[in-house]
Amino acid sequence: MSILVNENTKLIIQGITGREGTFHAEQMLQYGTKVVAGVSPGKGGQTICGIPVFDTVREAKEATDADATILFVPAKYTSDGVKEAIDAGVELIITIAEHVPVKDMMEIYHLSKRKNCKVIGPNSFGIISPGKSKAGFMAHKIFSEGSVGVMSRSATNCYETVSMMTKNNIGQSTCIGVGGDMIPGSTFVELLPLLEADPQTKAVVIIGEIGGNEEELAAEYIKNNMTKPVVALIAGKNAPKGKSMGHAGAIVSADGTGSAENKEMLLKQAGVHIAESTEHIVSILKEIM
Amino acid sequence: MKFMEYQARETFAKYNIPVMNGVVIDSVSQVKEKIKDLKFPLVVKAQVQVGGRGKAGGIQFADNVDDVIRISDKLLFTEIKGHKINKLMIVEKANGIKECYLSIILDRQTKCPMIIFSAEGGIDIEETAVKSPDSIIKVKIDPAIGVQGYMVQYIINKSGISKNIAPSLLEVIKQLYKLFLDYDALLMEINPLLICEDNTLIALDGKIDIDDSALYRQPIVKEYRDELQEEELILEARKFRFLYIPIEEKGNIAVISNGSGMLMSSIDLISKANMTVGAALDLGGGATADRIKEAVRIVLSNEDIKYLYINIFGGITRCNEVAQGVKEAMEIQPKGKCVVVRLEGTNKEEGVNILNSSNLDIVSVDGLVDGVKALAERGAV
Numbered sequence: 001m002s003i004l005v006n007e008n009t010k011l012i013i014q015g016i017t018g019r020e021g022t023f024h025a026e027q028m029l030q031y032g033t034k035v036v037a038g039v040s041p042g043k044g045g046q047t048i049c050g051i052p053v054f055d056t057v058r059e060a061k062e063a064t065d066a067d068a069t070i071l072f073v074p075a076k077y078t079s080d081g082v083k084e085a086i087d088a089g090v091e092l093i094i095t096i097a098e099h100v101p102v103k104d105m106m107e108i109y110h111l112s113k114r115k116n117c118k119v120i121g122p123n124s125f126g127i128i129s130p131g132k133s134k135a136g137f138m139a140h141k142i143f144s145e146g147s148v149g150v151m152s153r154s155a156t157n158c159y160e161t162v163s164m165m166t167k168n169n170i171g172q173s174t175c176i177g178v179g180g181d182m183i184p185g186s187t188f189v190e191l192l193p194l195l196e197a198d199p200q201t202k203a204v205v206i207i208g209e210i211g212g213n214e215e216e217l218a219a220e221y222i223k224n225n226m227t228k229p230v231v232a233l234i235a236g237k238n239a240p241k242g243k244s245m246g247h248a249g250a251i252v253s254a255d256g257t258g259s260a261e262n263k264e265m266l267l268k269q270a271g272v273h274i275a276e277s278t279e280h281i282v283s284i285l286k287e288i289m
Numbered sequence: 290m291k292f293m294e295y296q297a298r299e300t301f302a303k304y305n306i307p308v309m310n311g312v313v314i315d316s317v318s319q320v321k322e323k324i325k326d327l328k329f330p331l332v333v334k335a336q337v338q339v340g341g342r343g344k345a346g347g348i349q350f351a352d353n354v355d356d357v358i359r360i361s362d363k364l365l366f367t368e369i370k371g372h373k374i375n376k377l378m379i380v381e382k383a384n385g386i387k388e389c390y391l392s393i394i395l396d397r398q399t400k401c402p403m404i405i406f407s408a409e410g411g412i413d414i415e416e417t418a419v420k421s422p423d424s425i426i427k428v429k430i431d432p433a434i435g436v437q438g439y440m441v442q443y444i445i446n447k448s449g450i451s452k453n454i455a456p457s458l459l460e461v462i463k464q465l466y467k468l469f470l471d472y473d474a475l476l477m478e479i480n481p482l483l484i485c486e487d488n489t490l491i492a493l494d495g496k497i498d499i500d501d502s503a504l505y506r507q508p509i510v511k512e513y514r515d516e517l518q519e520e521e522l523i524l525e526a527r528k529f530r531f532l533y534i535p536i537e538e539k540g541n542i543a544v545i546s547n548g549s550g551m552l553m554s555s556i557d558l559i560s561k562a563n564m565t566v567g568a569a570l571d572l573g574g575g576a577t578a579d580r581i582k583e584a585v586r587i588v589l590s591n592e593d594i595k596y597l598y599i600n601i602f603g604g605i606t607r608c609n610e611v612a613q614g615v616k617e618a619m620e621i622q623p624k625g626k627c628v629v630v631r632l633e634g635t636n637k638e639e640g641v642n643i644l645n646s647s648n649l650d651i652v653s654v655d656g657l658v659d660g661v662k663a664l665a666e667r668g669a670v
Contacts, residue, residue: 045311075504098573101503102395103473109400110432125604139634154550159634160657180549182475183400184453192624209553212397236553238560239536244501246532246549246571249397277558 001131001200002174003149003191004092004118005068009133010036012060012069012090014081016053017043021072024137025049031140033133036064057088058190061279068092070135078122086115090118091158092137095121096177105183112185119185123247124177125155136177146171148285149195151188152207153180153214153247157235160278161207170285173201180209180247188218196226203229203289205281206272208263210236215263222268231284232267233275235259290499293336295378296513296651298493300472304464307491311380317361318529323379324357330382333360337372338517345369350382372517383491388481389450390414391461392496393469395476396429402469403441404428404462404522410449411481426450436466453488461490471501472510473503522568522587529583532571541595542669543588547572547606555600558661564669567593574605589618596669597645598660599630608632608640627667628652631660 005011009244011028016022016038026049035051036061042056054060057069069090071081076099086108090253093112099281100122112119120127131145138155142163150172152158162175176191178184188206195201203228215234223231236250237260244251244280252258262275273288275281292300295313302308312323313336324331342348347369351357357379364374373428390410396403399419406426411415418425426447428440441459445452461482469477476498483491499510526533532549536556542564546552549571556566570588572581588597601611615630629652644653652667654660 099502101473102475102500102505103470103503106400106402107393107430130527137605142634152550154548154553156546156548156551156602156606158550159555159604160551160554163602182395182397195646207550235550236565238556240534240555241605243534245534245553245569250549250553276501276561277658278554 003194003198004131005127005133005135007132009068010034010066010251011135012037014039015072016048022240028134031134036066057084061088070094070132075099082108090115093119094126102182109183121179122182124179127176129174130172144171147202149173149201150175150205154207157207161281162283168282178247182249187214189221192221206232207233209257210252210260211250216266219266229288231273231281234263292497297497299450301492304468305665306464309380309383313378315376320358329523332380332382334378335364337369339370339372349609383483385483385485387484390480391482392478393465399429402430406444408450416563436463444550450600473500475500503651525587532568540565542566543568543594545570546597547601578610578613581611582618585618597628601632603634607636609636612640612643616647629660629663
């Protein structure tokens with residue numbers, strides 16, 4: 001099983017003719033992802049790495065019946081690209097760009113809920129179900145197939161954790177970069193039910209950060225609904241207050257909203273194992289699995 | 290990006306939110322000419338972005354021109370809590386009956402803009418929120434609905450302020466919301482919002498915070514940014530598309546990483562080992578040797594920094610590029626700074642080889658935790 005993407009996922013790459021788009025199209029194909037179409041306005045009719053290119057997402061979807069799309073387009077065009085994909089009826093939309101204006105994400109967030117589709121990111125490395133498929137730019141060598149579902153706001157912390165998991169023979173079912181922005185398209189709490197329901201997933205790792213309340217909402221859900229063990233790390237305990245730590249979302253306000261202490265306390269109360277460092281995540285997993 | 294008070298006042302005025310008559314000066318010689326149309330008494334306000342400005346003497350009242358000149362001369366180009374006063378705002382003193390608080394923020398919980406109102410304004414709103422949470426009224430604005438009259442009705446009923454101000458409050462909130470959207474804001478705050486005897490409202494002070502990711506489509510805001518006083522190293526880092534973050538004043542360790550998650554993890558581990566981080570720099574993804582060299586130079590130009598921890602998990606970022614950049618930077622650095630480098634990921638071995646064969650005092654470690662240990666062993670605190 002796994003969640004969101006698997007060996008049958010038919011993926012569109014929006015922005016496939018760009019430098020990053022082309023490079024990662026090849027990487028994803030090599031990994032085994034079924035990349036069925038590319039989209040690049042005005043460049044329809046070409047093929048890239050054997051992938052047919054269309055002018056619009058709608059044409060790409062009509063021709064291939066794709067069920068997911070990933071956008072390799074700059075931040076300022078992300079909003080247009082996502083709206084096009086939503087309008088074309090694509091169910092899963094993955095956005096990787098950094099620095100997407102939060103107002104654009106506010107619109108997209110509410111639009112996607114109304115249209116019943118899932119947006120992952122932005123500021124995300126994408127999604128990988130190791131051994132099956134990847135939709136993203138992650139260095140896939142460090143991932144290995146297994147039974148731990150991983151969700152992370154940070155790419156680097158996720159890489160660090162996953163590479164140590166792999167070295168210790170703990171594989172992953174699906175790893176999702178929810179992204180480091182203030183408004184992510186999908187939050188931990190929206191993805192937890194999928195991991196809970198997935199038969200391949202036996203445990204869940206949440207790599208959170210200071211700022212926002214996504215971890216707090218996750219804690220409430222876990223407390224009431226999760227049967228699988230959950231391990232969580234909250235990065236940024238020692239970050240200065242009132243300063244964004246590079247991730248737009250990682251900011252603790254002067255009154256302490258979004259602090260690591262509060263998140264850890266609520267997660268702990270929900271029965272989550274709190275890890276002090278990425279290394280600690282792995283030692284906890286070894287104990288509980 | 291946060292506005293200065295005079296920038297916020299200017300912005301409010303553009304959107305017909307009432308503000309007091311006033312001027313901005315950056316030299317005492319301008320005072321006489323600039324204030325000639327203003328009515329005394331006046332308030333002279335130091336333009337610095339730091340809390341507790343009033344208590345530190347940054348806000349003073351003047352009854353005549355000589356007063357203004359004397360106060361301006363005393364304040365201009367001095368410092369408040371380390372922030373230099375380059376500009377003064379001089380405004381007419383307001384007369385009102387009550388000071389309230391009004392803001393529109395981006396609420397991360399509902400993913401919507403949210404109106405926050407309190408009849409108790411003028412003071413620290415965070416304190417009020419803790420002491421009497423009921424006095425803070427919150428109203429979510431569904432972007433598809435916008436600001437409506439019933440929201441103001443609700444605010445008036447819940448806060449107990451006079452219903453006579455409903456029309457002017459609705460107007461101010463509508464304009465503030467328009468500003469919020471037009472300017473890609475994260476925060477539009479008026480505090481205090483003064484209620485006058487004739488039921489009109491005046492914005493006496495304001496805070497505006499703009500989404501940095503949207504600056505490319507906000508030319509006016511970009512101009513404002515050039516007028517802000519930012520730390521030299523932040524500006525220098527920005528030239529190379531790096532993010533420089535000052536952490537603890539007394540810290541003598543700096544951290545460089547290729548992502549903010551890793552940066553935060555590194556700072557957490559160092560702090561947990563009872564050492565203090567003074568500054569952090571986020572390279573972002575894909576930095577080349579040339580840019581790494583600049584990053585190292587920028588961080589080490591801070592004289593308080595004695596130790597540098599470079600922690601890289603390279604995906605798009607290549608370790609050999611990092612190593613080359615560090616090596617080139619250290620070749621021209623004066624001695625006396627200790628550099629610990631942890632490389633992992635793409636081209637790791639090449640990178641480690643470059644470091645090990647460099648004959649420079651660079652400590653290469655294998656693993657995030659080992660790097661922290663190396664800092665401690667070399668005397669970092």
